[in-house]
Amino acid sequence: MSKSQKDFKLSEEGLAFVKKELTRYETKRSAILPCVYRVQKENGGWVSPEAVSYLSKIMDIPTAYINEVLSFYTMYNKSPVGKLHIQVCCNLSCAMNGGRELAEHLCESFNVKEGEVSANDEVTISRVECLGACDIAPMAQVNDKYIGPLKKETVVEEMKTLLEEK
Amino acid sequence: MEKKLLSEHYHKKEYHTLAGYKSFGGYKDLESAFSKRPEEIVQMVKDSGLRGRGGAGFPTGVKWGFLPDNSEPRYLLCNADEGEPGTFKDRLIMEKAPHQLIEGMLISAWGIQSHKSYIYIRGEYQNCIHVMEEAIKEAYSAGYLGKNICGSDFQHDMDIYIGAGAYICGEETGMISSLEGKKGQPKLKPPFPAVKGYLEKPTIVNNVETLAAVVPIIRDGVEAFRSIGTEKSPGTKFFSVSGCVKKPGNYEVPLGYPLMDLIELAGGLREGRKLKAVIPGGTSAPVLTAEECEKADMDFESLSDLGSMLGSGAVIVMDDSCSMVDMLSVIENFYHHESCGQCTPCREGTGWLSKVINNILKGQGRIQDLNLIQGISENMMGRTICALSDAAALPAISFVTKFREEFETHIRETLAQRKSGALSA
Numbered sequence: 014m015s016k017s018q019k020d021f022k023l024s025e026e027g028l029a030f031v032k033k034e035l036t037r038y039e040t041k042r043s044a045i046l047p048c049v050y051r052v053q054k055e056n057g058g059w060v061s062p063e064a065v066s067y068l069s070k071i072m073d074i075p076t077a078y079i080n081e082v083l084s085f086y087t088m089y090n091k092s093p094v095g096k097l098h099i100q101v102c103c104n105l106s107c108a109m110n111g112g113r114e115l116a117e118h119l120c121e122s123f124n125v126k127e128g129e130v131s132a133n134d135e136v137t138i139s140r141v142e143c144l145g146a147c148d149i150a151p152m153a154q155v156n157d158k159y160i161g162p163l164k165k166e167t168v169v170e171e172m173k174t175l176l177e178e179k
Numbered sequence: 180m181e182k183k184l185l186s187e188h189y190h191k192k193e194y195h196t197l198a199g200y201k202s203f204g205g206y207k208d209l210e211s212a213f214s215k216r217p218e219e220i221v222q223m224v225k226d227s228g229l230r231g232r233g234g235a236g237f238p239t240g241v242k243w244g245f246l247p248d249n250s251e252p253r254y255l256l257c258n259a260d261e262g263e264p265g266t267f268k269d270r271l272i273m274e275k276a277p278h279q280l281i282e283g284m285l286i287s288a289w290g291i292q293s294h295k296s297y298i299y300i301r302g303e304y305q306n307c308i309h310v311m312e313e314a315i316k317e318a319y320s321a322g323y324l325g326k327n328i329c330g331s332d333f334q335h336d337m338d339i340y341i342g343a344g345a346y347i348c349g350e351e352t353g354m355i356s357s358l359e360g361k362k363g364q365p366k367l368k369p370p371f372p373a374v375k376g377y378l379e380k381p382t383i384v385n386n387v388e389t390l391a392a393v394v395p396i397i398r399d400g401v402e403a404f405r406s407i408g409t410e411k412s413p414g415t416k417f418f419s420v421s422g423c424v425k426k427p428g429n430y431e432v433p434l435g436y437p438l439m440d441l442i443e444l445a446g447g448l449r450e451g452r453k454l455k456a457v458i459p460g461g462t463s464a465p466v467l468t469a470e471e472c473e474k475a476d477m478d479f480e481s482l483s484d485l486g487s488m489l490g491s492g493a494v495i496v497m498d499d500s501c502s503m504v505d506m507l508s509v510i511e512n513f514y515h516h517e518s519c520g521q522c523t524p525c526r527e528g529t530g531w532l533s534k535v536i537n538n539i540l541k542g543q544g545r546i547q548d549l550n551l552i553q554g555i556s557e558n559m560m561g562r563t564i565c566a567l568s569d570a571a572a573l574p575a576i577s578f579v580t581k582f583r584e585e586f587e588t589h590i591r592e593t594l595a596q597r598k599s600g601a602l603s604a
Binding site for chain 1: 261262263264265266267269270301302303304305306338340341342343344345346357358359360361362363377378419421422423427428429458462493495497500501505506509510513516517519
């Protein structure tokens with residue numbers, strides 16, 4: 014995966030997106046957050062140092078500014094993630110409804126440590142803080158989607174189905 | 180049924196569309212707002228006694244009054260970075276009634292004479308972002324955004340800014356840093372955002388629910404709004420009830436609603452369980468014991484009298500299956516994770532709190548650690564740029580004071596287990 018990073022480039026639509034974002038806000042710098050997202054989206058879910066250099070060039074913004082953003086915010090992945098990024102909420106309401114046990118159960122079932130990528134780049138399981146969906150606790154954000162309430166008995170099957178759709 | 184000022188039509192299927200919203204009288208209040216002078220709008224919001232629904236409870240009209248006269252440009256920034264653990268009401272408003280938020284923002288913008296607004300939505304809220312984007316498009320094509328809104332001379336542009344996962348961006352100056360494309364670190368106040376905010380220009384930052392609540396104030400008038408709720412906490416409020424209840428969800432009730440009734444609305448406790456404690460306003464709010472819950476009304480004064488706060492309206496219910504040591508460790512790990520790191524008392528204090536409490540949880544605690552927690556917490560309060568440090572300290576003090584016996588028992592029992600070899604060190 015990492016060997017191709019040197020050649021990372023945005024798609025035509027991606028480049029058009031960056032161009033638009035650069036003039037969308039009052040200052041160019043505000044475009045960093047959305048453009049880093051775009052890179053993550055087109056780079057299989059993470060942002061590599063090479064992609065930062067590339068973005069710096071096409072945005073004409075110092076890498077220091079981009080890295081400041083990349084390192085501060087948790088939704089940017091600084092290392093590769095699986096096709097399915099399962100982010101299990103382990104904050105209070107989810108924790109009291111079994112969120113932490115779910116995260117553990119998922120890690121065991123997919124034979125992967127928290128935050129790492131499972132075999133065949135299938136899944137990454139992370140514990141995250143409150144996602145603002147305590148009404149469906151325990152819940153998880155799977156790629157872009159909120160799913161809950163999750164049940165220990167069915168969660169692995171549910172994730173496998175989602176993986177097949179990928 | 181209780182009177183609902185915002186969510187009366189939320190169950191209607193098409194309410195999130197422009198046509199659906201208009202079929203229930205949507206945007207009529209914007210038109211009527213244009214028949215009033217901007218100063219009248221600000222005065223109405225002041226007189227209504229509306230208090231910020233995001234956490235601090237600051238009077239909205241008073242905040243608007245801090246804008247320097249005739250300053251241009253002035254920005255309106257809607258805080259939709261809902262991150263206080265336990266809170267999920269702004270997600271509901273944006274998903275069910277995006278046009279209500281847009282209308283409330285437009286009335287407010289007319290009042291404070293702002294021509295540009297941003298809605299800062301947390302990045303995880305992908306569905307909200309999608310719904311709001313669609314609604315803004317619809318509002319532009321119907322002439323509610325852009326130039327000559329509703330045939331007036333007023334111009335207003337609205338856009339969305341998407342966060343990227345940082346609790347601290349819910350703090351208004353942290354949000355401004357983030358909107359400027361930087362890490363979301365809060366800024367020293369004063370100057371307050373109303374004087375120097377986004378790009379150092381006057382900026383009003385209001386929560387989603389606050390801005391939506393401007394609509395019924397204009398629609399029904401100040402008196403009607405004040406007739407609901409209590410004298411110092413007028414109107415209704417969404418409470419996000421979660422944890423150990425049968426029907427977790429958002430409930431809009433008049434401010435001053437008894438906490439125990441609210442828990443009943445949320446289906447009550449599960450069978451055979453007893454109420455142990457409630458966090459009434461998001462994890463930053465000091466915890467209430469079951470006994471205190473009996474006396475608690477959900478308004479700013481009642482909860483402040485009980486030494487807690489209304490906060491964002493996140494009501495987290497704990498029954499007798501919850502370990503308070505465990506719950507506090509979850510809370511303090513969260514604040515440690517979210518501290519932005521620029522102030523020493525917060526950066527170091529949240530780390531210490533989380534370490535000491537995790538040690539207790541693992542069975543490596545000492546009785547004197549409870550005093551250590553108290554001491555660290557006291558040193559964290561009132562010494563930092565923003566309120567995150569206090570938000571971490573307040574629950575710690577309340578948990579170890581109000582549930583001291585449980586903490587002591589946990590420490591003693593785990594120590595005994597360790598000595599007997601039942602618990603590995």
